[in-house]
Amino acid sequence: FFNKLQQNGIYLNKNQAKACQHINGPLLTLAGAGTGKTTVLVARTSYLLYKGISPKNILIMTFTKKAANEMIERITKLTNPQLARQITSGTFHSVFLRLLRHQGFNQEILSEKNKLIALKIILKQLNLQDSYKPESLLATLSLLKNRMQATEELPEKDATQKQVKKILLKYEAWKKQTNKIDFDDILLETFFLFKNNKRLLTMMQQRFQYVLIDEFQDTNPLQYELIKMIAKPENNIMVVGDEKQCIYSFNSADHAIILGFERDFANVRVVTLDVNYRSPASVIGLGNEIIKHNKSTKSGNLLATKQNADKPMYLRPSTTTDEATAIVSEIKKHVASGKWQYSDIAILHRTLANSRSIFEALVQEGLPTISYSNGEMFYETAIIKPVIDYLRLAMNPEDMKAMSTILPSLYVNKETAMRFIEEQQLFYPKDRPLLHLLDMPNMKPFQKKKLKEVFALLQKVINKNPVSAIKEIRSSFYDKYLETTDKSNSLHKEMMIEALDELLESAKGHATIFAFVSYVDSIISEHQKMTEQGREIAGDAISLMTIHKSKGLEFPVVFLIGMSEDMLPHKTAIHADKMEDIFQEGEPFKQKMLALEEERRLAYVGVTRCKEELYISSPTYYRGAKADISRFLLEAFKMEKKQSVWDCTNSTCNGWMKVDNTADDKKERRCPFCKSQMMIADKAVLQ
Ligand code: ATP
Numbered sequence: 001f002f003n004k005l006q007q008n009g010i011y012l013n014k015n016q017a018k019a020c021q022h023i024n025g026p027l028l029t030l031a032g033a034g035t036g037k038t039t040v041l042v043a044r045t046s047y048l049l050y051k052g053i054s055p056k057n058i059l060i061m062t063f064t065k066k067a068a069n070e071m072i073e074r075i076t077k078l079t080n081p082q083l084a085r086q087i088t089s090g091t092f093h094s095v096f097l098r099l100l101r102h103q104g105f106n107q108e109i110l111s112e113k114n115k116l117i118a119l120k121i122i123l124k125q126l127n128l129q130d131s132y133k134p135e136s137l138l139a140t141l142s143l144l145k146n147r148m149q150a151t152e153e154l155p156e157k158d159a160t161q162k163q164v165k166k167i168l169l170k171y172e173a174w175k176k177q178t179n180k181i182d183f184d185d186i187l188l189e190t191f192f193l194f195k196n197n198k199r200l201l202t203m204m205q206q207r208f209q210y211v212l213i214d215e216f217q218d219t220n221p222l223q224y225e226l227i228k229m230i231a232k233p234e235n236n237i238m239v240v241g242d243e244k245q246c247i248y249s250f251n252s253a254d255h256a257i258i259l260g261f262e263r264d265f266a267n268v269r270v271v272t273l274d275v276n277y278r279s280p281a282s283v284i285g286l287g288n289e290i291i292k293h294n295k296s297t298k299s300g301n302l303l304a305t306k307q308n309a310d311k312p313m314y315l316r317p318s319t320t321t322d323e324a325t326a327i328v329s330e331i332k333k334h335v336a337s338g339k340w341q342y343s344d345i346a347i348l349h350r351t352l353a354n355s356r357s358i359f360e361a362l363v364q365e366g367l368p369t370i371s372y373s374n375g376e377m378f379y380e381t382a383i384i385k386p387v388i389d390y391l392r393l394a395m396n397p398e399d400m401k402a403m404s405t406i407l408p409s410l411y412v413n414k415e416t417a418m419r420f421i422e423e424q425q426l427f428y429p430k431d432r433p434l435l436h437l438l439d440m441p442n443m444k445p446f447q448k449k450k451l452k453e454v455f456a457l458l459q460k461v462i463n464k465n466p467v468s469a470i471k472e473i474r475s476s477f478y479d480k481y482l483e484t485t486d487k488s489n490s491l492h493k494e495m496m497i498e499a500l501d502e503l504l505e506s507a508k509g510h511a512t513i514f515a516f517v518s519y520v521d522s523i524i525s526e527h528q529k530m531t532e533q534g535r536e537i538a539g540d541a542i543s544l545m546t547i548h549k550s551k552g553l554e555f556p557v558v559f560l561i562g563m564s565e566d567m568l569p570h571k572t573a574i575h576a577d578k579m580e581d582i583f584q585e586g587e588p589f590k591q592k593m594l595a596l597e598e599e600r601r602l603a604y605v606g607v608t609r610c611k612e613e614l615y616i617s618s619p620t621y622y623r624g625a626k627a628d629i630s631r632f633l634l635e636a637f638k639m640e641k642k643q644s645v646w647d648c649t650n651s652t653c654n655g656w657m658k659v660d661n662t663a664d665d666k667k668e669r670r671c672p673f674c675k676s677q678m679m680i681a682d683k684a685v686l687q
């Protein structure tokens with residue numbers, strides 16, 4: 001067996017081999033990034049097969065489809081492919097949905113879009129459309145479900161709690177009536193199914209005698225309940241994870257679970273791994289320095305195996321556009337050198353808005369890229385798409401597609417309205433087909449009023465430049481909501497403001513709405529070609545993804561962008577005291593600490609993806625506003641305010657170093673990276 005592993009380049013160390021050969025009983029491997037947790041999980045699965053355990057008795061779960069597929073692929077190489085294929089694997093949702101379907105559950109799974117529409121209508125019915133946004137309510141509901149909190153039992157201590165509870169109950173009732181469920185219901189339904197149907201549960205327990213979970217630190221209480229149920233009574237369960245990489249607490253992931261595993265299962269065999277096989281020593285050093293500032297971190301430093309590699313590079317571009325230009329030029333140099341291919345390179349970002357500049361720069365330079373954004377792209381998000389569609393309609397009143405996205409905000413049924421417009425247009429064509437709606441039967445006064453507002457707005461924006469036009473749309477349709485002060489929506493509001501500001505930024509360079517919209521269209525169509533689905537064969541392409549998506553993955557060259565205050569840590573975490581979710585009690589200060597620690601873990605995940613070269617960049621300005629260097633970098637480098645940053649004068653390098661303010665300013669300093677002369681930079685950066 002070990003020969004076969006070695007033929008495949010896997011030389012397990014002593015502890016890894018121990019975990020690999022473990023067969024019965026619970027096994028916990030809590031270890032840092034790149035120490036071979038996934039490698040061991042794959043090796044052990046192959047070992048189980050080698051020992052004659054049937055693949056039908058094995059269940060592997062992890063957090064993304066991509067990761068699950070990759071594991072099966074790796075197992076396939078190590079064993080008889082026919083056996084490997086019979087293993088049950090996937091994400092929690094995909095595995096349990098298959099089970100539900102098998103049990104005759106026939107409910108339709110609601111799409112994100114339809115969930116939003118349903119909630120919009122409910123809000124309208126309750127006349128609360130200006131107080132809440134469906135997106136934030138859905139986020140709250142998801143959080144509650146993953147904590148197994150029943151909607152009926154939610155507290156009603158203040159007006160907000162009462163209102164939100166009422167809305168959520170109405171939404172749940174609507175789903176029941178129409179035989180629909182949403183994504184989070186999959187796990188909850190499974191939980192109730194197991195609870196109420198002991199025979200089925202026993203069958204599942206007998207079927208899946210070996211359960212293996214990767215990325216266990218991101219398990220939420222509901223998932224953990226399901227795992228515990230299935231693993232009984234033998235508890236042949238292997239979990240691997242790293243509490244320093246728990247980054248899904250917005251999805252109720254709770255790293256207390258991984259830390260409590262030993263308490264919940266008897267006789268747990270614990271195997272520790274502390275040698276990182278992935279990254280250069282300097283990168284690991286940086287990762288260690290970043291994460292050690294988290295109070296909740298338990299395990300010690302990672303040890304390195306790769307010694308002689310380059311130090312991480314720091315780019316301090318002025319704006320996100322400059323950041324994109326610098327990275328594109330680095331990538332070109334990398335590929336031209338012949339040492340790297342595009343597929344060796346990943347660009348990691350914190351938010352979707354944060355990826356806009358870099359994505360557009362990659363498109364403009366024609367660099368092959370795969371965007372791992374689940375098909376989502378900045379201009380097509382729920383926040384931005386309607387704004388673009390208003391612009392489209394202003395230019396072309398007959399744009400049926402744009403019309404149809406705007407209809408839900410008028411609270412008219414999309415299908416009925418579109419059919420009505422098309423029929424009327426056939427016989428009584430109007431320059432503005434949307435006007436027909438004024439004659440549609442059953443239109444209520446408030447709908448007509450809203451429609452007239454839309455016309456007035458379209459009239460207003462048509463001759464404006466795109467920036468003023470977007471500001472106009474924003475003040476008509478968004479500002480009222482953004483100015484409400486109830487705390488339940490503040491997280492969503494912050495994301496909305498970030499996205500709208502980013503949109504204004506992107507509109508800046510364009511003289512007319514027409515120019516801007518055609519630019520947006522070209523970017524959208526490029527994006528379609530660059531998604532996972534759009535690219536038939538992945539081929540040689542740069543990977544562009546959020547830090548969240550990059551968990552568990554590794555790339556030779558990593559660009560971690562946006563290491564600035566308000567981006568990483570994100571603004572929503574810095575202001576977490578305002579963001580505490582409405583059904584959770586607790587002091588705001590604690591909430592803020594937790595949120596900041598999660599951002600620090602994100603930074604740690606980002607840094608530790610790197611196998612060879614790491615670039616970190618912190619733009620000095622975001623959308624015109626000054627952004628300080630991320631506190632995570634300052635902490636890691638023990639930078640203090642009494643120190644200054646010195647910049648490299650070579651504009652293509654942007655290296656920097658810290659110098660004590662008391663040191664001799666006249667002394668010549670050379671850039672540690674390109675050896676050009678250094679110059680004292682704006683001290684405000686460190687304020
Ligand atoms: P993460 O926390 O990021 O998920 P991980 O602990 O799952 O990381 P792996 O992805 O399994 O780590 O391994 C990291 C890298 O180290 C991989 O490239 C893997 O092939 C390599 N590796 C693992 N174990 C060994 C070993 N014993 N010898 C050499 N390389 C190893």
Ligand code: MG
Pocket residue numbers: 037038039214552
């Ligand atoms: Mg892993």
